Each structure stands twice: as structure tokens, then as C-alpha cells.
Amino acid sequence: MSRSNNDLYEKPLTSTSIFEGKILKLRRDEVLLPNGKTGTREVVEHPGAVAIVPKTKDGHIILVRQFRHPIRQVILEVPAGKLDPGEKPEACALRELAEETGFVANKLQKLTSIFTTPGFSNEIIHLYVAEDLVKSDKQPDEDEFINTELYSPDQIRQMIAHGEICDAKSLVALCLAGI
Amino acid sequence: MSRSNNDLYEKPLTSTSIFEGKILKLRRDEVLLPNGKTGTREVVEHPGAVAIVPKTKDGHIILVRQFRHPIRQVILEVPAGKLDPGEKPEACALRELAEETGFVANKLQKLTSIFTTPGFSNEIIHLYVAEDLVKSDKQPDEDEFINTELYSPDQIRQMIAHGEICDAKSLVALCLAGI
Numbered sequence: 001m002s003r004s005n006n007d008l009y010e011k012p013l014t015s016t017s018i019f020e021g022k023i024l025k026l027r028r029d030e031v032l033l034p035n036g037k038t039g040t041r042e043v044v045e046h047p048g049a050v051a052i053v054p055k056t057k058d059g060h061i062i063l064v065r066q067f068r069h070p071i072r073q074v075i076l077e078v079p080a081g082k083l084d085p086g087e088k089p090e091a092c093a094l095r096e097l098a099e100e101t102g103f104v105a106n107k108l109q110k111l112t113s114i115f116t117t118p119g120f121s122n123e124i125i126h127l128y129v130a131e132d133l134v135k136s137d138k139q140p141d142e143d144e145f146i147n148t149e150l151y152s153p154d155q156i157r158q159m160i161a162h163g164e165i166c167d168a169k170s171l172v173a174l175c176l177a178g179i
Numbered sequence: 180m181s182r183s184n185n186d187l188y189e190k191p192l193t194s195t196s197i198f199e200g201k202i203l204k205l206r207r208d209e210v211l212l213p214n215g216k217t218g219t220r221e222v223v224e225h226p227g228a229v230a231i232v233p234k235t236k237d238g239h240i241i242l243v244r245q246f247r248h249p250i251r252q253v254i255l256e257v258p259a260g261k262l263d264p265g266e267k268p269e270a271c272a273l274r275e276l277a278e279e280t281g282f283v284a285n286k287l288q289k290l291t292s293i294f295t296t297p298g299f300s301n302e303i304i305h306l307y308v309a310e311d312l313v314k315s316d317k318q319p320d321e322d323e324f325i326n327t328e329l330y331s332p333d334q335i336r337q338m339i340a341h342g343e344i345c346d347a348k349s350l351v352a353l354c355l356a357g358i
Binding site: 002003005007008009010012018019021022023024026028029031033034035040041042043044046065066067068069070071073074075077112113114115116117118119120121122123124125145146147160163166167168169171172175176 | 201203214219225249301303348
């Protein structure tokens with residue numbers, strides 16, 4: 001059976017705030033399903049984020065290695081970070097790149113925007129490629145607890161093939177950047 | 180400054196349960212940062228999930244179109260679903276494929292596993308390619324409110340290039356499946 005978009009629509013009925021944290025908000029909504037029944041939706045509100053594929057002049061990619069408490073693992077990712085209130089994604093991308101890698105990008109190109117978990121969260125991540133990188137005067141934030149590492153496209157393809165890059169936004173960004 | 184993995188580690192100190200929902204749990208943890216200060220981490224616990232790239236004999240891909248309440252949009256994704264308690268990812272992949280598309284797969288190949296949002300959630304999604312598809316006797320669940328649609332790899336590449344597929348797990352799965 002094929003339904004029109006209207007026939008897939010869930011009408012919002014009620015919304016109850018559960019938690020307002022430093023980064024996340026959680027709410028529980030009741031919706032009217034297409035079959036006339038009601039359903040419960042648990043929704044994590046996220047401020048949105050950016051992720052950047054930084055390409056050096058010789059074609060290497062800068063990745064960051066960091067500990068992620070929710071999964072209790074140190075993993076490799078592209079530089080990324082949350083939007084500050086009112087901050088434009090492009091400004092956020094340049095800020096996060098500088099904070100995490102110490103590089104200023106003279107060229108920033110938008111790849112696309114992705115939803116990381118549309119089933120339970122509204123998080124959107126805006127993806128960019130940063131080129132024409134210049135070392136900033138400022139050192140990367142010491143409070144970031146991040147290692148920056150340089151890899152060739154070949155090395156990155158190998159790491160992806162071996163499951164050594166397992167972060168969704170990083171995989172999408174690297175794929176769409178043509179790595 | 181380059182730190183060893185140990186020097187990136189955050190030691191868990193306390194953990195406070197905030198919410199236990201139908202699908203999600205939320206907790207707030209205190210951690211000891213590498214610099215000796217403490218930090219707060221808001222963590223969404225998720226049961227884990229699977230996502231499947233179903234390839235028909237003539238090389239088409241089955242995608243599903245559905246409404247996602249957290250982003251209030253109808254979007255295109257690969258078939259996917261949450262793990263039931265104790266369920267093996269392979270069994271879940273076959274179950275979700277049948278429920279969402281009405282197809283049984285005689286060949287299921289693991290691509291990789293990804294973390295969708297390691298900054299705030301432990302959600303892991305196991306990605307598969309399903310081939311040798313046979314129409315099941317059972318109809319897809321009427322309660323899924325999902326449209327199944329067939330696309331050629333060329334059409335999918337076009338849709339990705341135009342930002343018409345914006346779901347992270349779907350983009351990773353399609354890229355890694357060589358689409």
C-alpha cells in the first residue's frame with residue numbers, strides 16, 4: 001500500500017517537558033497516528049552542530065581523536081562541535097576548526113546537512129570541507145582533550161574499510177568530500 | 180600537544196538516572212576530566228538498531244519514506260529498526276526488512292557498525308546489505324506507516340547529490356554498500 005505524504009503525517013497532540021540540561025532537552029509528545037490511534041514520541045532536543053573535513057595543501061585530512069563518554073571509547077572523528085545560541089553554521093565551523101585543530105580556513109565549502117537520529121532527536125549537523133588552511137596564532141584549546149592527526153585519503157579509506165572510523169557524521173562527511 | 184589514549188580518558192564519578200522511557204533512557208553523569216577538573220555528561224541510552232540496504236536482483240535499492248516526528252518531516256531512509264531485548268542484530272535486520280518492505284533476504288552481509296551520536300548517546304547501528312530478496316507471504320506491518328520505494332543506484336546518487344537523502348545512517352550504509 002502506498003500512502004501520500006499527508007497519509008504518513010503525525011499530528012502533534014500534547015508535549016511534556018521532561019528535562020532541560022546543559023546541552024540536551026528531553027520531552028515526551030503524544031501524536032495522532034495516520035490510523036487515528038495515538039502514539040508516544042520521546043524527543044531529544046539538540047542545538048545542532050557542524051562537522052568539518054579539513055584538507056591540507058598536500059591533500060591530507062586532519063582528524064581528531066577523543067574520548068566519548070557515552071560509548072566509553074576513544075574514537076577518530078572529523079572536527080565538529082555544537083552551535084552556540086544564534087551562531088551561524090559557517091561561523092561555528094570556522095570556530096570549531098580553530099579550537100580543535102589550530103587552523104584557520106580561507107576556503108569553506110558546504111557539503112550538505114544531515115539528521116543523525118531523526119527517530120528520536122532533532123539534531124542536525126551541517127557538513128563542510130575546509131581548505132587553504134593557515135596555522136592560527138592561537139593554540140588549540142587545552143580544555144578540549146583532543147589529539148589532531150593527519151591522514152592521507154588512502155589511509156582514511158583503509159581505516160573506513162577496517163571499521164576504524166565508526167562515527168556516522170565523520171563517515172558521511174568523508175564520503176561526500178570524495179575521500 | 181599529543182596525548183596518549185589514557186590522557187584523553189574521562190573517569191566516571193557519579194551517575195544519576197533522569198528518565199526511563201519506552202525507548203530512551205536519560206542519565207546525567209559526572210566525570211573526572213584529564214586535567215583533574217570535573218565535567219557533566221548528559222547521556223541518552225538507546226537499545227541499538229540495525230539498518231539495511233536491500234538490493235533487488237535487477238540492482239535497484241528499496242528505500243522507505245516515513246514521517247519523523249522529532250524533525251517534523253517525511254524523509255527517505257534505508258529500512259531500519261531498533262533491537263528488541265536480547266535480539267541478535269542479524270535477526271533484527273531480517274525482521275525489520277520483512278516488516279518494513281515485505282521482503283525476505285536469503286543473503287545478508289554485514290557492512291560495519293556505526294555510532295550515530297557518540298557525543299550524547301550510546302546508540303550503535305549495525306549496517307547490512309540484503310540480497311537475494313523473495314517476496315514474503317506476509318504483508319508489511321500496516322502499523323508502520325511507511326512507503327517502500329524502488330530506486331536505481333544512479334537515482335540514489337542524484338538524490339544524495341541534491342540533499343534529498345539526509346539521514347546519516349542511510350548515507351553511510353549507501354556509501355559503504357558502494358552505491
